[in-house]
Amino acid sequence: MLFKVEMTVRLPATMPVAEAEALKTTEREVAQGLMRQGRWRHLWRVAGRYANVSIFDVDSVEQLHQLLSGLPLFPYMDIDVAPLCRHPSSIRDDDR
Template identity: 50%
Template sequence: MLFHVKMDVAVSRDLDPDERARLVGTEKERALELQRAGTWVHLWRIVGQYSNISIFDVDSTDELHEILWSLPLFPFMRVQVTPLAQHPSALAAQP
């Protein structure tokens, strides 16, 4: 199942700078791990924002939920999830 996920990050300004650096580093490690596993298929920065648009390929909504909750920056995120279906005019849908 494919999902479009928009993540807006708003880390508290009064968070200790060392803790912030640690969280950002562990977030990057987790994102790379999920990309290497083929679960986090696309990751795109939204220009001028601390946000991203991502495509996840998972077996269920429960799996996606667990993945999102496992992200170190999740407590600082606003997340919007949209399920995706193949478009009949897409090249991938053609015989």
């Protein structure tokens, strides 16, 4: 199942810089691990914002929820999820 996930990160202004950097490093490691597993298919930065648009490929809505809520930055995120399905006019035979 494919989902478009929009994430906006809002770290507290009072968070110490070292703590924020450590959190971002851990987030990157977790995200790249999910990409290597094929669960986090695409990741695009939204220009001018601390936000991204991503495509996840998961077995269920529950699995998506577990992956997202397990992200280190999850407590600081606003997340919008939309399920995706193939468009009948697509020229592709797969989900590339």
